[in-house]
Amino acid sequence: MDRAHGAIKAFFAGKAYGVHSLVLEEPDKEAVRRWRRGQPLPLRKASVIARAARTNYVLTVGLEGGEVTQHDAAHISGYPMLTLEEMESVMYAPFSNADFNRTILSRGVDLADVACLPFSPGWFGEAENGRRLVKLECFTIKDTANFYMRPIEGVIVVTDVDTNQVVEIVEKGNHIPIPKAEGTDYRLDVANGAVIKLKSPVSIEQPNGPNFVIEEEHLVKWANWEFHLKPDPRAGVVISLAKVRDPETGAMRDVMYQGFSSELFVPYMDPEEAWYFKTYMDAGEYGFGLHALPLEPLNDCPRNAKYMDAVFAASDGTPYVRSNMICLFERYAGDAAWRHTENPFTGQMIREARPKISLVARMVASLANYDYVVDWEFHADGLINVKVSLTGIVIVKGTNYVNMNQVNEDGAELYGTLLSDNIVGVVHDHYINFYLDMDVDGSDNSFLNVHLQRAYTNGKSPRKSFMKVNKTVAKTEKDAQIKLKLTDPSEFHVINPNKKSRVGNPAGYKVVPAGTAASLLDPTDAPQMRNAFTNNQIWVTPYNRSERWSGGLFAYQSHGEDTLQVWSDRDRPIENKDIVLWYTLGFHHVPCQEDYPIMPTVSSGFDLKPVNFFLRNPVLRIAPYVESELPVCKTPASA
Amino acid sequence: MDRAHGAIKAFFAGKAYGVHSLVLEEPDKEAVRRWRRGQPLPLRKASVIARAARTNYVLTVGLEGGEVTQHDAAHISGYPMLTLEEMESVMYAPFSNADFNRTILSRGVDLADVACLPFSPGWFGEAENGRRLVKLECFTIKDTANFYMRPIEGVIVVTDVDTNQVVEIVEKGNHIPIPKAEGTDYRLDVANGAVIKLKSPVSIEQPNGPNFVIEEEHLVKWANWEFHLKPDPRAGVVISLAKVRDPETGAMRDVMYQGFSSELFVPYMDPEEAWYFKTYMDAGEYGFGLHALPLEPLNDCPRNAKYMDAVFAASDGTPYVRSNMICLFERYAGDAAWRHTENPFTGQMIREARPKISLVARMVASLANYDYVVDWEFHADGLINVKVSLTGIVIVKGTNYVNMNQVNEDGAELYGTLLSDNIVGVVHDHYINFYLDMDVDGSDNSFLNVHLQRAYTNGKSPRKSFMKVNKTVAKTEKDAQIKLKLTDPSEFHVINPNKKSRVGNPAGYKVVPAGTAASLLDPTDAPQMRNAFTNNQIWVTPYNRSERWSGGLFAYQSHGEDTLQVWSDRDRPIENKDIVLWYTLGFHHVPCQEDYPIMPTVSSGFDLKPVNFFLRNPVLRIAPYVESELPVCKTPASA
Secondary structure, eight states: OHHHHHHHHHHHTTSOOEEEEEEEOOOOHHHHHHOOTTSOOOOOEEEEEEEETTEEEEEEEETTTOOEEEEOOTTSOSBOOOOHHHHHHHTTGGGGOHHHHHHHHHTTOOGGGEEEEEEOOOOOSGGGSSSOEEEEEEEEOTTOSOGGGSEEEEEEEEEETTTTEEEEEEEOOTTSOOOOOTTOOOOTTTSSSOOBOOSSOOEEEOTTOOSOEEETTTEEEETTEEEEEEEETTTEEEEEEEEEEOTTTOOEEEEEEEEEEEEEEEEBOOOSTTTTTOEEOIIIIIOTTTTBOOOOBTTTBOTTOEEEEEEEEOTTSOEEEEEEEEEEEEEEEEEEEEEEEEOGGGSOOEEEEEEEEEEEEEEEEEETTEEEEEEEEEETTSOEEEEEEEEEOOOEEEOSOSSGGGSOTTOGGGSEEEEETTEEEEOEEEEEEEEEEEOTTSSEEEEEEEEEEEEEOTTSSSOSEEEEEEEEEOOBGGGGOBOOOTTSOEEEEEEEEEEEOTTSOEEEEEEEEOSOOOOOSOTTSHHHHHTGGGGOSEEEEEOOTTOOOTTOSSOBTOOSSSSHHHHHTTOOBOTTEEEEEEEEEEEEEOOOGGGSSSEEEEEEEEEEEEESSSSSOTTTTBOOOOGGGSOEEEOOTTO | OHHHHHHHHHHHTTSOOEEEEEEEOOOOHHHHHHOOTTSOOOOOEEEEEEEETTEEEEEEEETTTOOEEEEOOTTSOSBOOOOHHHHHHHTTGGGGOHHHHHHHHHTTOOGGGEEEEEEOOOOOSGGGSSSOEEEEEEEEOTTOSOGGGSEEEEEEEEEETTTTEEEEEEEOOTTSOOOOOTTOOOOTTTSSSOOBOOSSOOEEEOTTOOSOEEETTTEEEETTEEEEEEEETTTEEEEEEEEEEOTTTOOEEEEEEEEEEEEEEEEBOOOSTTTTTOEEOIIIIIOTTTTBOOOOBTTTBOTTOEEEEEEEEOTTSOEEEEEEEEEEEEEEEEEEEEEEEEOGGGSOOEEEEEEEEEEEEEEEEEETTEEEEEEEEEETTSOEEEEEEEEEOOOEEEOSOSSGGGSOTTOGGGSEEEEETTEEEEOEEEEEEEEEEEOTTSSEEEEEEEEEEEEEOTTSSSOSEEEEEEEEEOOBGGGGOBOOOTTSOEEEEEEEEEEEOTTSOEEEEEEEEOSOOOOOSOTTSHHHHHTGGGGOSEEEEEOOTTOOOTTOSSOBTOOSSSSHHHHHTTOOBOTTEEEEEEEEEEEEEOOOGGGSSSEEEEEEEEEEEEESSSSSOTTTTBOOOOGGGSOEEEOOTTO
16 A cells, blocks of 8 residues: 555645545456466556546556556546545634634534534535535534534535635524533443443353454455455445355355445435435445444454454555454354254154354444444355444434424424434434345356245135245346335345256345335435435346446535446346346434434344255254353452 | 142033143233232133033133133134144044055055144135044154155145044145155254364353343343243243333333234145145144243253243143243343444544343244244343244155256246255245234323325425325224335334323334235135234234234134234224234245255344333443453363
């Protein structure tokens, strides 16, 4: 990274520039697939997104020779992710504006107590064209660390982030009081009320150390799995080359070439002037990984966790270490991988159960108020569960109201829930789109819709009806634009039509949705067009190196012409091709009092589950726990 | 129970009888709610379902005086649950039939190797009217404990279970070979292949013992929760009087008067003669609790679990102990109850996270081949998660095929998946219906549909559209017959309109579905009518002591006239009444090779989650883990 830094500096030859992203360039997939340990590595390059003189630059930097290639980026709308340095420096822009200072003082707030945070403005047309903007929203930090609960409602400072010049001050809330600080702090040492502690702690213990190893810094090997784990400033965590051992042959078999969270969409549902623009794209606008801060050992991850650092580039291109960005741990939650008791009727009393142990790779992105916990969980039975947990602080709106009896019957004017005195939790959604380049036993795969539908017996059975399975292979992308329906269900398999099992079923993995949500915005509304990946829950595209970011390469103020919907609408062939599966996980969030002042974790996710991939249950021969092999534990001396 | 036994014996005065259920009669709800510790208990009664001279008896037995009251049961179709004794004795019925023995021998199977299991015949009309039947299906137990994988396909022995007389032998499969034993056994000491063992075990450890107590045998107190936990032969586990402590006042507040799994529906999707009838109602036909066998410590439940026994009645009315039927344990899976990192922009580096600890009450029902793990999980933040995990053995169909290349292109003739040589895993569904008598802060509650719908700004905002919340209180039962829809979503709250928070929101709990499935059978098909609780995912009825079993009191061969659908169609008022919420959890199961010979666990569930019930996050003041307070563990000496 140091070498790339030097080359970038030379490229810009003394001009001012900012590095918005500096990562290893994604190598050619075929070269990676052909490469074997011991062979020389393909030439490594850095992929750089920079900005200089109000222009986006997309550069490739050779890490051996330092040569820089510039790619055309002028035809794509939008801007790169904000850098942390930009965010920090633009926070001070409002204070050099006399109108702003007057406004704040008129609200009875001391300027020394004000913190303004830069929020992306979205894109709604003319107002956001031609310049890179942030909309700063301000809070008083007086008497609480949870300043989010003390908004200076209605004040929006529109600022040019290339120049730090204030463009416009919106002032709509001067009749709205600043909500009180009391009861908002969440810190252990500051918040009110007695600490609640269970007298006997329960812990995940593994005194003999982990069963996984991390080789060459990023190659994780655990039980029957191996995969490459890489921090990424935009995606957060990138899983590559995930392979699982076949218990029949001992061979490692390809499952997924690459998987990561490609984009997030967080639209708030308040159309008023200080709120309508809040339609965040947390990966493309802010960097899901860039905001993944160090984890808190023992509380973010259990005691048996190991931690991994990230190396990211600062905006001048210099590398720095983000410590403890990822944790890895083996999870045992007291569940069984499988079990059966044979009823003693048949003369045999059989009771067999096996513990379910998995490996979790976790990061937490703190995007200002919100915290997203992303878990990639690998199970010994070949299943990968991806889970997203939402916690942190709900962003709130100041209001005059202190009781619902002051509000019109339907409460629609609040656009949310009255959470506490003068505080409304505004209704919003969260969507997380995952890029899942499945390579099931090799790269040429097909997408199989296993449709379940009602069938009639037409008098041939005492039964009138049953449920029939109807399998269809998707020929082109539009066949694989899938909206989930409870009453018209399918299973969705990625199969390798060229790899059949002994009994003739193609090897496959299915994506198994759990609880999710679908966007209700109008499909022609700008935020929805920019985040059109939420138009369907499942998509399949042919592998294309340039199609990684489902909301567009330059998501910030993008116009929506570089999205998964646009790519997929080309309707390219996807049968027996190298294909990418995309899944969008959604949450509707109508806040409630329990989310105040900090929100209990809410989770959902999806599974990637082997289906006719193994010849039989791959954990059939897992060992049960026996007392004499478990750790010997005692109460700590301090208890 | 001994006293009830004596009274029943006296009632039948020397006649032959069978006790199909003997439990404490559900006491009057108002009397329970009024009762305070220290007052005398209401008179206790037993509720008895018995059968004598081909007649169903519903009796109430006074446990003090021994007086027996007989209730009219003649007007309800169907029969009580099979007793274990009936199941065991009817297994031998086929062997006294010469045709049966000839058939078995003609298939090349030694009679000494045959086990026949009694399956309920469903109800399809004339053939099942007027007598109580089982359909026995037979397997060879030779060379494997997993005889389910060795069906003697097509042989169905229809037997009168009141007399153990064979009524009819169906013989449709004489061209189908018996699948091989090799590779089917799952027992640790018998199955082939090396045992897979992680060298460093990971365990949930709590050397100081549990944080819960069990008072008066059934009253569980843990953290901020208390509830009554009772084994039940039909429902499995019954949770009663669940209350949670309000951290603001210290008061215990009512959440749920009673919750249990009311009925299961497991229709197989093969219309052929030996399969069409497989439309099981596992609670009402077999007894979900009756088949909950002793748990395997360390593997069914973690090391820190405690166990609870059940006392059930044998078919002669005598009590017996079912040991270790329920386990209780505190779960910590390495997750955070809440967390937030404040980005250091604002000058404060804050990182706060709290461990998520919960209490699980678990039972496992083994209904012949299948195992259902039912977890009631109580979280400190007030959430109750109900989870059902499916494992055990998939019931299979023998076939001539050994490879899919022998099968017609669409494979429809299989009605399932070729899992191994000569074995088809037949497509089927699982539905579990839960009775949830919510009493949120008292018994008078309403059901609130919080509908999320697209709204337009009509030019008043740069945004075109947003998502609006529209709340409707259900007036009558039909307003609360809910089909879930991803693109037309709602939240579903049980609120107490009489209990408002300081800011004026009614106290509520919402039911939060996760992954689920809906029945695709024709609504007028007999199995669907009998299990009409699967017509909707959510229902709300007014509390009625006699409406507990959603598939009918006598589910066995029932005609479907005593179901949740019928009750709900009365369309009674449910606003501000004592109401019962019903939720049906569903799974479609298209078997895959990985389910052979024993099925890796698959889970789903739903949450009951406080919504404006607490004034703020109730776990705000939970303590973080600190190293010095966690257990001190070492590797066992044997490692």
